[in-house]
Amino acid sequence: MKKLILLLPIIFYSITGTTQTSVLELKTLTKANKFGLDSTQFYHIIKQQFNAVINSSGKTTIGNYASADIKDGHLAFNATKNLKNGNMLSVNANGGVTDGFFAIFNQTKINSNLGIDLKYNILFNSSSLSYHSGEYDNLENALSNADTVNVFRNSIYKDYKLMLQKKLALLNVEIETVTNQLGTESSEIEKANLDYQLALKNLQSDSLRLKLQTLKPKDEVWNENANKTRNDKIAAVNAFEYTAIRFQWISIGVGLQNNNFNQFNPDPTNFDNQIIKQNYTSWDISAEWNLYNWNHYSRYTFYILAGARLTIDDNFSGLSKVELNDTYQYGDTQTQRTVTKKITAYKGDYQTKLMAGKIYVDFYKFFLDNDAALHLYPEANFKQYSRQIYNLGIGMLYSFQDQKSKENKAKLNAELYLKLSDLSNDANSDLSVFRRNEFGLRLSIPVSFFNL
Secondary structure: OHHHHHHHHHHHHHHHHHHHHHHHHHOOEEOOOOOOOOHHHHHHHHHHHHHHHOOOOOOOOOOOEEEEEOOOOEEEEEEEEEOOOOOEEEEEEEEEEOOOHHHHHOOOOOOEEEEEEEEEEEEOOOOEEEOOHHHHHHHHHHHHHHHHHHHHHHHHHHHHHHHHHHHHHHHHHHHHHHHHHHHHOOOHHHHHHHHHHHHHHHHHHHHHHHHHHHOOOHHHHHHHHHHHHHHHHHHHHHOOOOOEEEEEEEEEEEEEEEEEEEEEOOOOOOHHHOEEEEEEEEEEEEEEEEEEEEEOOHHHOEEEEEEEEEEEEOOHHHOEEEEEEEEEEEOOOOOOEEEEEEEEEEEOOOOOOEEEEEEEEEEEEEEOOOOEEEEEEEEEEEEOOOOOEEEEEEEEEEEEEOOOOOOOOEEEEEEEEEEEOOOOOOOOOOOOOOOOEEEEEEEEEEOOOOOO
C-alpha cells in the first residue's frame, strides 16, 4: 500500500510539471472564440480528437481497436459511437480461454471467459486548444473560399437556366420568322431551304425545352450546393493543424463477465466427482475520470485514467491452475494401448456472490514523436473474505505506423508489459515480489467501422 501511495504523487507531479511547461512554451493556449475559432469549429476538433483517444475499456489500449493478449489467450473488441449531444457510448466485448491459445489448437476441452462492458462517456466543457495564428488564417481563407464557391455554383445554375430561356425565346422568334417567310415564298428551292431551317430550329427548340424540363428545381440545387459547402467547411476544419489539445471526461459503466471452467476437487474417495464444471456470471458498475493532453512535442503528451469499480464477483482469480492427465488403457497385457487426455482445471475453495472493489490508475507518458509510450497501471483490489491486494503494471507501448497513409495512421499497436502482483505480499506467498509477476505481449489493431 505504501508503494502505491508513493507512486501516485510522482505521477501527478509529472503531469502538473509538463502541463505548466507546455503553457509557458507555446503561449497560444486558447478556448473557443478567443483567437477566431467559433464554438462549432472548436468543439468539432475537440470531439474528433475525443473520438480518437477515448478509452472505453479501462484496460491498456485507447480508441477503437481489436486486441489480443498472447499470454492469456484473451481477445477484445472495442467500439465507440458518437451521440447527438456530443457524448459517446462505448462497447467492449471480450473473451478468451484461460488455458491459452495452444489449448484451442490441441482441441482440448477448454476453460473460457466472456464479458461485455457498456460505458457512457461525458465530455467536460473545460477543453482547450493551441494553434498558431497563421494556421487560423489558412482556415479562415478555406472557409471563405467555400462560401465563394457556393455563390459561384448558385450563380452558374441561375445563369444557365436564364441562358436556356433566352435561347429558347430567340429560337421561337426565328421559327415564327421562317414560318412567315414560307407563306410568301414561291420558289421551290427557297421553300425547301426554309423547310430545312424550320425543322432544324424546331429540333433545337425541342432540345432546349427538354433541358429546361429536366433541370432540377432551384430549391433542390440550392440545398445540394449548401451541403457541398458544409462538407467543404468540415474538410477545412478537419485539416486544421493545432499544436496542442487538452480535454477531460468521465465514464459511467456497467458490465458482465462470465467464467466457465473446470474445478478440481482432490477427493480420493470419489473419482467421478473430482472434476466439477463451474459457470458463474459476475456484474459490475464503474466510474472513471480521464485527462488527455496532446502536444506536437511528445514530451508534453500524456494520458491518465483514474477509476473505481464495484463488483458482485467470484474468487476465480485466486484459484491455482493445475494440469491433470486421464489415462485410458485398451487391449490385453500383450497388445495394450494407452490413451492420455490432458485437462486443465483450477484448484481451491471456489466462492461466488462476493462483494469486491477495485481502485485503479492508467498513466501513459508518450515519447518518440508520440509513437511510443511508457505505461504505468497500479491498482488496489478488495474482496469479501480476502485481504486487499496491490498490483503494479509497467508497459512499453509502440505504435507501428502505415507509411503509405497520408495521415500516418497506426496499423498495429504492441505493448510489452510486466505486472507485479501483491506488492505487499498480503497473500503470504513464499515467492518474492519479482517472482510473483506476469510478463506478456498485447497486440491491438485500430479499426474504424462507424462514420464517426
